[in-house]
Amino acid sequence: MTHLPFIAGAYAATIGVFLILSVSAALRLRAAERRLHAVETRRERVRA
Amino acid sequence: MTRKTRRLWLVGGCMLGFGTATILTLQAFSTDIVFFMAPSQILAHPPAPNRTIRLGGMVVAGSLKETHEAGKPPSVSFLVTDGQDAIPVRFTGVLPDLFREGQSVVALGEMRPGGAFIASEVLAKHDETYMPKEVAEALRKSGRWDPRFGKPPSASSWDDMTVAPSRGS
Amino acid sequence: MSASPLAEPVSAQDHGSATNPGRIGSLLHRYANPGRFLRLSERLSPFLVWPAIVLSVAGMVWGLFLSPADWQQGDAVRIMYVHVPAAWLASLGYAALAVCGVLSLVWRHRLADLAAAEIGPVGASVTFLCLLSGSLWGRPMWGAWWVWDARLTSVLVLFFLYLGHVALIRAFDDPSRGARAAAILAVAGAVDLPIIKFSVQWWNTLHQPDSITLTGAPTMSFSMLWPLLVCTLGFSFAFAAIVNTRLRAAILETRTRQLLLQGARE
Numbered sequence: 001m002t003h004l005p006f007i008a009g010a011y012a013a014t015i016g017v018f019l020i021l022s023v024s025a026a027l028r029l030r031a032a033e034r035r036l037h038a039v040e041t042r043r044e045r046v047r048a
Numbered sequence: 049m050t051r052k053t054r055r056l057w058l059v060g061g062c063m064l065g066f067g068t069a070t071i072l073t074l075q076a077f078s079t080d081i082v083f084f085m086a087p088s089q090i091l092a093h094p095p096a097p098n099r100t101i102r103l104g105g106m107v108v109a110g111s112l113k114e115t116h117e118a119g120k121p122p123s124v125s126f127l128v129t130d131g132q133d134a135i136p137v138r139f140t141g142v143l144p145d146l147f148r149e150g151q152s153v154v155a156l157g158e159m160r161p162g163g164a165f166i167a168s169e170v171l172a173k174h175d176e177t178y179m180p181k182e183v184a185e186a187l188r189k190s191g192r193w194d195p196r197f198g199k200p201p202s203a204s205s206w207d208d209m210t211v212a213p214s215r216g217s
Numbered sequence: 218m219s220a221s222p223l224a225e226p227v228s229a230q231d232h233g234s235a236t237n238p239g240r241i242g243s244l245l246h247r248y249a250n251p252g253r254f255l256r257l258s259e260r261l262s263p264f265l266v267w268p269a270i271v272l273s274v275a276g277m278v279w280g281l282f283l284s285p286a287d288w289q290q291g292d293a294v295r296i297m298y299v300h301v302p303a304a305w306l307a308s309l310g311y312a313a314l315a316v317c318g319v320l321s322l323v324w325r326h327r328l329a330d331l332a333a334a335e336i337g338p339v340g341a342s343v344t345f346l347c348l349l350s351g352s353l354w355g356r357p358m359w360g361a362w363w364v365w366d367a368r369l370t371s372v373l374v375l376f377f378l379y380l381g382h383v384a385l386i387r388a389f390d391d392p393s394r395g396a397r398a399a400a401i402l403a404v405a406g407a408v409d410l411p412i413i414k415f416s417v418q419w420w421n422t423l424h425q426p427d428s429i430t431l432t433g434a435p436t437m438s439f440s441m442l443w444p445l446l447v448c449t450l451g452f453s454f455a456f457a458a459i460v461n462t463r464l465r466a467a468i469l470e471t472r473t474r475q476l477l478l479q480g481a482r483e
């Protein structure tokens with residue numbers, strides 16, 4: 001393949017950026033779900 | 049008129065005004081926004097001597113000459129044309145991979161009194177056509193296109209030309 | 218504490234007002250309800266994630282290994298399969314940001330503000346990818362990492378508009394003020410989109426004109442056009458999936474904050 005370093009750089013950056021974005025989004029969603037769940041159960045326990 | 053409708057008109061009006069302002073600004077500066085000047089433009093309005101400008105156009109087929117002197121980087125000279133006028137360009141240094149006769153190039157440099165353009169940097173400007181080697185080869189063999197004389201024919205005609213080059217039209 | 222804007226409830230009542238929003242407005246209101254959006258988004262998620270993974274991987278493998286090399290650019294043309302989708306998404310993402318801006322300014326949708334805050338960073342990342350891959354493509358082909366021609370400069374401006382939006386929407390203690398300022402920036406910045414699109418026609422640039430246009434036939438062999446379209450679809454799904462996930466997280470985070478504030482007041 002000609003120009004391999006340039007091609008590899010472009011593809012690696014693309015895959016890297018999309019991986020970082022998706023993994024961080026998934027982790028953030030999981031953390032948000034857990035936190036909301038924790039807060040909701042705590043409130044219910046206080047009410048009860 | 050409800051508050052929402054009023055806000056809608058307000059946003060629309062602001063967009064219109066801002067858009068118009070932008071168009072007028074770009075119009076006013078359009079000569080500064082162009083990246084390069086064509087040979088006929090340069091000859092029609094010669095720039096001040098020693099002013100660095102960019103010259104853009106196609107490398108004339110058969111005009112490329114290389115001179116090798118011992119101990120110096122190779123120096124090249126070629127003609128750049130926009131179809132109306134041509135300007136001779138001299139350049140010492142490394143040419144980009146895509147440089148060839150028939151390719152569009154943009155050269156940075158200045159006009160010399162003799163009418164020659166001394167370039168300090170040469171960039172290749174490729175066109176918007178993308179095709180596999182085989183297609184280019186077939187087009188060339190069929191005699192429909194010579195890369196030294198400019199752009200290939202439109203992509204919709206490639207199949208006709210490559211599959212049945214003898215069919216004619 | 219009770220006066221904090223965070224206590225502002227994100228619910229359907231928030232959008233109801235005495236004025237009649239009109240038919241478009243009522244349609245928007247249906248989906249501007251974060252609760253309803255949350256359910257829709259959850260159901261939509263697999264239909265975004267799986268096409269994103271399958272199409273992106275297929276498109277990149279096709280572009281890297283199966284599509285032919287260009288007759289003059291050689292294998293460097295393969296950078297196109299990541300550069301062009303990134304460029305399209307950069308513009309598309311900003312258009313979405315501008316639409317959110319109008320929804321926020323005119324209809325005062327909280328969901329539009331939340332969406333704008335989540336689209337911004339993703340759009341900025343994609344624009345960065347477009348600039349980076351373009352630079353990596355320009356160096357071997359043109360002979361320069363960067364030139365100040367109209368196309369490259371207008372995309373760089375788009376990148377800064379994104380960065381400004383990302384910063385502005387988070388800059389105020391009162392989120393609604395940040396949202397208002399960012400919405401104005403998003404709408405005003407939209408003038409850059411037609412400039413990017415037409416820069417290669419209006420002025421002479423080093424960047425080549427578009428190969429694929431709405432009006433004309435593509436100036437590209439089909440063996441290169443197909444992987445490009447597959448990549449574009451895949452990256453678009455990925456963009457949508459990421460924004461969808463972030464937006465869902467943002468809504469849950471807002472709800473958590475409200476519950477905590479309510480608990481603190483009780």
